[in-house]
Amino acid sequence: MSNSFHQFLLLLVNIFPVTIHEHHETINVAKNVAIIVLCSALIGLFLHFRSKQKKQLARIRNILRNQRQAFVADGDFPPENPYKDFINISVEEIHRRENKKDRKKAESPMTSETEAKLLELLNDFEKGTSFTNKNMSLSFLAGELNTNTKYLSHLINRHKNSDFKTYINRLRINYIVDKLINDEKYRQYKISILAEECGFSSHSKFASVFKQMTDHSPSVYIKLLDVENQEDNISGFRENDQLR
16 A cells, blocks of 8 residues: 555656646747737837828828929819808808809909919019018008008908918918928927028918828828838948848
């Protein structure tokens, strides 16, 4: 009896160490697999986010560049949403207001010669940087163009599809976006400095208008530009290595 029990104990001693060792190996393998899966998921999410950022930036830059090209070529801006003021009203009322607006735009208070001359002067104004002046106003610009506010307001409404305030804000945002894209030092400036540079009186107003036009805050937009710039540099290094 005692010999049989002793043999049984020896059998357990010989079996259990192997079992425990195998158990630890199984746990280690499971941990390694879990770590690999987690790392792969994080890398996948990171690459997806970077890809999404790049696509968003490319879309924004194309939109803004197309706006500037159309602006230079035609002296015009893409129109805003024509129905933003028509919420919760009938379709008939929308048509009535649109027709009224079209009639007002068609009824020019000046001769065609005067209108053509003023439009030429306005296009020259857009090519400069006077719009960054904080004191810029409808009356101020009318004085600069040697006309009156009625003529100037009609000209902007008819040919720029905008009111004066929105027209100037668009010029300012296009100006600072061009600087951010083409001059890296501007990306190092504080948002308040950028606002000052393009003529806004406050940081908050600049940030609000910037986001309306680009769908991103100035700080996020700058980060997207930096990401794209880094990717362009990496691509450039790779191309140079391939040429060697």
